Amino acid sequence: MLFLDLFGTVVFAISGALVACRKGMDVFGAFVLAIVTAMGGGTVRDLQLGTDIFWMQQPIYLWIAVAAAIITLAMRTRIESKQQWLLLADALGLAAFTVIGVDKALSFECAPIVAVVMGVLTGAGGGLIRDVLAGQSPMIFYRDIYATAIIAGAGIYQLLLYVQIPVGISAIICMAVVLGMRLVALRRSLSLPSFLL
Amino acid sequence: MLFLDLFGTVVFAISGALVACRKGMDVFGAFVLAIVTAMGGGTVRDLQLGTDIFWMQQPIYLWIAVAAAIITLAMRTRIESKQQWLLLADALGLAAFTVIGVDKALSFECAPIVAVVMGVLTGAGGGLIRDVLAGQSPMIFYRDIYATAIIAGAGIYQLLLYVQIPVGISAIICMAVVLGMRLVALRRSLSLPSFLL
Amino acid sequence: MLFLDLFGTVVFAISGALVACRKGMDVFGAFVLAIVTAMGGGTVRDLQLGTDIFWMQQPIYLWIAVAAAIITLAMRTRIESKQQWLLLADALGLAAFTVIGVDKALSFECAPIVAVVMGVLTGAGGGLIRDVLAGQSPMIFYRDIYATAIIAGAGIYQLLLYVQIPVGISAIICMAVVLGMRLVALRRSLSLPSFLL
Numbered sequence: 001m002l003f004l005d006l007f008g009t010v011v012f013a014i015s016g017a018l019v020a021c022r023k024g025m026d027v028f029g030a031f032v033l034a035i036v037t038a039m040g041g042g043t044v045r046d047l048q049l050g051t052d053i054f055w056m057q058q059p060i061y062l063w064i065a066v067a068a069a070i071i072t073l074a075m076r077t078r079i080e081s082k083q084q085w086l087l088l089a090d091a092l093g094l095a096a097f098t099v100i101g102v103d104k105a106l107s108f109e110c111a112p113i114v115a116v117v118m119g120v121l122t123g124a125g126g127g128l129i130r131d132v133l134a135g136q137s138p139m140i141f142y143r144d145i146y147a148t149a150i151i152a153g154a155g156i157y158q159l160l161l162y163v164q165i166p167v168g169i170s171a172i173i174c175m176a177v178v179l180g181m182r183l184v185a186l187r188r189s190l191s192l193p194s195f196l197l
Numbered sequence: 198m199l200f201l202d203l204f205g206t207v208v209f210a211i212s213g214a215l216v217a218c219r220k221g222m223d224v225f226g227a228f229v230l231a232i233v234t235a236m237g238g239g240t241v242r243d244l245q246l247g248t249d250i251f252w253m254q255q256p257i258y259l260w261i262a263v264a265a266a267i268i269t270l271a272m273r274t275r276i277e278s279k280q281q282w283l284l285l286a287d288a289l290g291l292a293a294f295t296v297i298g299v300d301k302a303l304s305f306e307c308a309p310i311v312a313v314v315m316g317v318l319t320g321a322g323g324g325l326i327r328d329v330l331a332g333q334s335p336m337i338f339y340r341d342i343y344a345t346a347i348i349a350g351a352g353i354y355q356l357l358l359y360v361q362i363p364v365g366i367s368a369i370i371c372m373a374v375v376l377g378m379r380l381v382a383l384r385r386s387l388s389l390p391s392f393l394l
Numbered sequence: 395m396l397f398l399d400l401f402g403t404v405v406f407a408i409s410g411a412l413v414a415c416r417k418g419m420d421v422f423g424a425f426v427l428a429i430v431t432a433m434g435g436g437t438v439r440d441l442q443l444g445t446d447i448f449w450m451q452q453p454i455y456l457w458i459a460v461a462a463a464i465i466t467l468a469m470r471t472r473i474e475s476k477q478q479w480l481l482l483a484d485a486l487g488l489a490a491f492t493v494i495g496v497d498k499a500l501s502f503e504c505a506p507i508v509a510v511v512m513g514v515l516t517g518a519g520g521g522l523i524r525d526v527l528a529g530q531s532p533m534i535f536y537r538d539i540y541a542t543a544i545i546a547g548a549g550i551y552q553l554l555l556y557v558q559i560p561v562g563i564s565a566i567i568c569m570a571v572v573l574g575m576r577l578v579a580l581r582r583s584l585s586l587p588s589f590l591l
Contacts, residue, residue: 021589021590025535026586029588114253141223192223194223195218245437245450247446335423338419389421
């Protein structure tokens with residue numbers, strides 16, 4: 001799980017640095033977007049839970065995000081051309097962050113719907129802040145099945161825990177649900193309906 | 198008061214969901230904007246007061262906002278056509294949120310000006326975050342008398358409490374001030390002056 | 395130090411009020427941008443440190459920012475024409491806020507890189523929130539050497555403290571570094587490189 005956590009941090013940091021490159025930001029902008037994309041969601045989650053911010057206790061997360069940003073800047077055209085792999089890696093990171101967010105919320109005895117919100121925040125909050133800082137419409141409000149996969153995974157995870165499935169198995173099923181929904185949505189270009197006015 | 202609190206939550210959630218529809222967001226975007234508009238201001242207030250976030254203790258607020266969003270999506274053209282009623286309801290919700298924000302700040306022994314800031318945050322903070330997430334200029338910085346009504350109400354409320362007027366009567370007068378200023382501003386299209394450069 | 399702190403608050407508040415004028419906001423918008431630019435960075439820093447927000451304990455900061463905004467609105471064309479002085483004052487405020495941010499982080503026993511982040515937040519966070527609220531691209535991600543000066547100053551400051559240089563001398567050297575880098579960057583129009591995609 002720790003490995004998947006660090007993996008998600010790297011993948012999200014890369015996505016932040018790439019957005020900074022596309023927007024013509026300087027090196028500092030790339031560092032900030034990498035850090036914010038990878039750690040922004042968890043930061044808001046920890047603030048709302050009233051607990052210590054995870055990266056202030058373990059600054060290794062900051063170093064990882066900065067390192068990922070530097071490598072991304074150096075190899076940006078190469079990385080940009082691997083869109084398929086980036087999307088797959090992003091789905092895997094998303095699955096891991098969902099489990100982490102729900103687990104942390106449950107350890108604070110949050111209500112089930114609050115734990116879902118914390119899963120969404122952990123998985124999608126960083127990308128949302130990235131988009132606001134980069135001055136672009138938050139992709140998550142328009143683009144295919146993304147948050148929906150987190151909500152489904154977080155719901156099923158809590159259901160499995162409720163019926164006494166061991167936590168390890170429940171977590172793997174939760175991640176499979178998130179990953180599976182993301183991959184199906186990507187392959188078929190599925191989207192949620194929108195209700196125009 | 199609890200009734201007015203829930204009423205304000207519903208009205209603000211509707212306003213968030215309507216913005217999401219206008220911007221062509223999907224269902225998830227509508228849920229997030231509804232939740233953020235209704236609860237974002239109170240969340241920032243509670244974070245700054247260093248207390249537990251109100252909706253994490255009482256998740257019923259989350260359910261109400263989501264339910265209001267669903268109903269709004271289903272009846273969006275009908276609701277959209279009732280602009281007059283929406284503005285009236287919004288003014289009433291604003292009045293209630295002002296009292297709630299000031300009360301909470303005073304219960305933490307905040308200074309008077311800090312209590313005014315908390316009233317403004319509670320009443321107008323959610324709409325501000327909604328506008329930032331939707332990528333539109335925050336209406337509150339441009340549009341007629343809105344925050345000013347909160348500031349006036351919050352100031353008069355504290356003045357009345359200071360001269361020992363019972364809290365119930367003070368709260369009603371405060372809400373009447375906010376509501377009255379909003380309605381006069383709407384009817385006469387009053388605005389604050391701006392100082393162009 | 396207290397003097398420099400209040401000086402920085404005034405300068406940053408002026409910069410917020412000027413942006414509000416340029417964007418055609420009303421008086422309330424000018425107040426909010428002044429407050430947010432001057433105190434937004436320190437607020438996010440204090441939230442993340444899990445400590446009381448500084449201006450809730452000492453509301454004088456709020457009054458100073460509001461007073462600075464009023465004066466700016468009244469004398470806006472005069473102030474706007476003094477760009478050279480504004481940039482110099484901003485650099486001085488930035489230097490002071492860097493020391494304050496790092497000091498506060500170290501008093502909570504943060505790791506060195508976390509203290510650098512807190513210095514950057516204190517110095518540059520307010521301007522970042524100002525730009526997001528005003529709907530403009532955050533200058534700090536594009537414009538010349540700004541955050542870089544904070545990072546260098548915060549790094550050198552901690553290095554000096556680590557080798558047992560007295561805190562007063564270390565702080566003055568830190569501020570000289572930030573100020574010097576800003577002035578050289580302004581005079582020569584230096585910028586960080588960006589990596590376009």
